[in-house]
Amino acid sequence: MTSAPEWATARTMDDEALEVLRIDERRGLGVRARRGFAAGEVMHRFAGVVGETICQHSLQVDAERHISGTRYIGYLSHGCDPNARLDMAGFALIALRAIAPGEIVTIDYAATEDRLHRQFACTCGAAVCRGWIHGRGEGPDARGMAWRADHDVA
Template sequence: MTSAPDRATARQDDDDEALEVVRLDELRGLGVRARRAFPAGDVIHRFAGVVSETLCQHSLQVDASRHISGTRYIGYLSHGCDPNARLDMTGFTLAALRDIKAGDIVTVDYAATEDRLHRQFACRCAAPACRGWITGRDERPNAEGEQWLATRDVR
């Protein structure tokens, strides 16, 4: 098999206790918190779900035309422009880019996996390199984004 299977079958029970979905706040909604520390480079989580051609709010892109949904945690990861983790959409793993402490919110760069986002949004990640308006890697800011960026440049 040369591409990802239609149904990922990675074992999830080996690291079920390592993460938890939490409510961050009204604005940001749900996020994923590490329940223990992970050194940089460590695999945090192996995920599984249903792969289809449907793009939805909590899906992640697997390849040019397919998305994985129904995952236990990774569909709830927050975006960060300078993230502490990255997704491998071939091996279906989430790995730490930096040392992550217990209690840290795990973040990934949405543009690293997504050609198009379900919904573009203004980022509040506070990273020095924050891009401000977040889009997929293959799309331009929408009308709301153009307006948001124009307003920001004036300040």
């Protein structure tokens, strides 16, 4: 196991600008912006434990490694048209567009994950919603194939 780079643990940013909350019963935990962010702004620099295990709140750092035990980023919701992205080389959460105070912060799980801990049916509501969400290096699992058949997705 290796830990995050030392600079990533320095609390140089406004670390209270985000908060983890329970969005609702169906969506579970998520992350909310407590202030506004500009497009392109670094919202948060994260730290955690980097290892080889994939778990519910881990995120993929590179081909072999995953980060868990993060304060916020493990709780980010998926969106097919997200308002933020993760820079896994710089350990940063970056706004893709202007984010208003109170907005739920979303990322595209398939942008970082080869395989998801658990695939799921997306309800993000975006015009470009992909429906069934899986990692970028895998296809839909058996549940996904059944979901796609039910929803007439080729």
